Amino acid sequence: MTTWFSAEWPWYVAGPLIGLFVPALLITGNKLFGISSNLRHLCSAIVPGRVEFFRYNWKKAGLWNLVFLVGVLIGGFLASQVGAAHNIAISGDTRLALTQLGIHDFSGVAPRELFNWAALLTLRGFVSVVVGGFLVGFGTAYAGGCTSGHAISGLANFELPSLVAVVGFFAGGLVATYLILPFLLRGI
């Protein structure tokens, strides 16, 4: 059990489990699975200002989702406490490509060289965390959803807007991967 819990799960186990959160939330309280609306709820709760987008009853609309989000954080912590840390078993091709871009530490879930507090003072760390985070927040709010709301909930309900959004996710991801990261990681 512990071994199973601590190991990496194959995609055909992980994927269906992720998909089951859609019916689980619908069946519990007619809630639609989507994480990024929490960013809007948090803005509404903390600094709504005079912005109309944030003037609504966030408790009624999103308290359940914020509670779910707290759970995600706790779940991440619990999962990290079981089993020894292991390298993410990415393909040799990816490892080689990233090594050539200057990534040397493959020991965490994310490269420690980029994702630590001190690295925020470097261009590549700042862009990865701060600029990247900004784009995640701006883009998901603009698109009205993220991987969960559009790619999973939306596509599962055969919504064309979600398909457009998902194509956009990939377009943006490919641009960042092939046109931005090579320069960013090499230090320009």
Add this chain to the structure above:
Amino acid sequence: MTTTSLPAIEGSGAGGSEQDQGHPAFLLVYLLLGIAFGIVLTRSEVVSWFRIQEMFRFQSFRMYGTIGSAVATAAASVALIKLIKLKAISGEVIAIPRKEMGSGVRYAAGGTIFGLGWALTGACPGPLFALIGNGVSVMIAAVLSALVGTWVYGWLRPRLPH
């Protein structure tokens, strides 16, 4: 003006933002489901920047298999729920509001902007929080920045094409 012109709030259900949270016991259920989701995100390794790079470089089927089977499972579940007209435990009729296409610009542009951020941070919103739980504490800065991004969108919203 107003509430009608706002986009549907993701996750607010058919009743929109006026919907009640229901009995406090439901909040416990959402917490437990969230914990389960955080565990699944971590174990499936979709929280990993390395896995996201592998996906965008088309060097492994893993992420595609994960997302694809997640969509298939969710689609089959939603179809079944509609077919048998299932009611939620909270008593409401389960109904998923359709997203409005409009010009489509918001989905294409917003999606692309999010995609850039997804590849740079190596994380979508769920994993950002799961990573903080995993001990990648600098993702707190990414979340704060994402909140600023969301806020700036809300502020610019009247001037952006949708």
